Amino acid sequence: DTAVSQTPKYLVTQMGNDKSIKCEQNLGHDTMYWYKQDSKKFLKIMFSYNNKELIINETVPNRFSPKSPDKAHLNLHINSLELGDSAVYFCASSQGGGGGEQYFGPGTRLTVT
Amino acid sequence: GESVGLHLPTLSVQEGDNSIINCAYSNSASDYFIWYKQESGKGPQFIIDIRSNMDKRQGQRVTVLLNKTVKHLSLQIAATQPGDSAVYFCAENKNTGKLIFGQGTTLQVKP
Numbered sequence: 001d002t003a004v005s006q007t008p009k010y011l012v013t014q015m016g017n018d019k020s021i022k023c024e025q026n027l028g029h030d031t032m033y034w035y036k037q038d039s040k041k042f043l044k045i046m047f048s049y050n051n052k053e054l055i056i057n058e059t060v061p062n063r064f065s066p067k068s069p070d071k072a073h074l075n076l077h078i079n080s081l082e083l084g085d086s087a088v089y090f091c092a093s094s095q096g097g098g099g100g101e102q103y104f105g106p107g108t109r110l111t112v113t
Numbered sequence: 114g115e116s117v118g119l120h121l122p123t124l125s126v127q128e129g130d131n132s133i134i135n136c137a138y139s140n141s142a143s144d145y146f147i148w149y150k151q152e153s154g155k156g157p158q159f160i161i162d163i164r165s166n167m168d169k170r171q172g173q174r175v176t177v178l179l180n181k182t183v184k185h186l187s188l189q190i191a192a193t194q195p196g197d198s199a200v201y202f203c204a205e206n207k208n209t210g211k212l213i214f215g216q217g218t219t220l221q222v223k224p
Binding site: 004033035040041042043044045048056090092100101102103104105106107 | 147149151154155156157158159162200202206209211212213214216217
C-alpha cells in the first residue's frame with residue numbers, strides 16, 4: 001500500500017535513554033515532516049525536510065535531531081529523554097515544501113517513565 | 114502571535130443530522146486553510162482545503178466556508194454518520210509548509 005509508515009508504533013523507555021523513530025513514505029513526495037501531539041491533542045510541527053534539506057526547524061530542544069538519508073525517509077533521534085517528551089509523534093509527507101496536502105503516518109506513542 | 118482556535122472542544126450530534134464545526138484564526142495574512150480528521154489511534158487525514166481567494170468549497174458530504182471578514186472557518190458535514198466520529202482540526206498553511214493546527218473538536222455521533 002502507498003502510505004506513510006512509522007516504526008515503532010509504541011515506545012516505552014526510561015528517562016535519560018536515547019531512542020529513534022523511523023519514518024518512510026512511498027508516495028514519491030519530496031518533503032517530510034515531524035509533528036508532536038501532546039496529551040490534549042494539540043499538534044505542533046517540529047521539523048520539515050525538502051529533498052533531504054532542513055527547511056523548518058521549530059523551537060525544539062537540540063536533544064531532538066532529525067536525519068533524512070534520502071527523500072523517502074526521515075528519522076527522529078531523541079537523546080536524554082525526559083518525561084515531557086511523552087507524546088505521540090507523527091511523520092507526514094507532501095509534494096512540495098510550500099504547502100499542499102500533507103499525508104500523515106499512524107503515529108508513534110512515546111512514553112517516558 | 115498567530116493562532117488557530119476552535120469554538121467547541123466537543124460536538125454531539127444525532128446520526129443523520131448535519132454537523133457544523135467552527136474555527137477562528139487570528140492571522141489575516143493566512144492564505145490556505147485545511148480541515149483534518151483524526152480517528153482514534155490514527156494520524157490526521159486530509160478532508161478538504163480552501164484558499165483565501167475562495168468563500169466556499171464543497172466535497173463529498175462536506176463543505177468548508179471561509180469568512181475572511183471575521184476570520185472564521187467552518188466545516189459542515191451533511192447527514193452525519195457514525196464513521197464521522199473523530200477529532201476534527203482546522204489548520205492554517207501560509208505556503209511555507211508549516212501547518213498551524215487548532216486545538217481540535219471531538220465530534221460524537223449518537224445512533
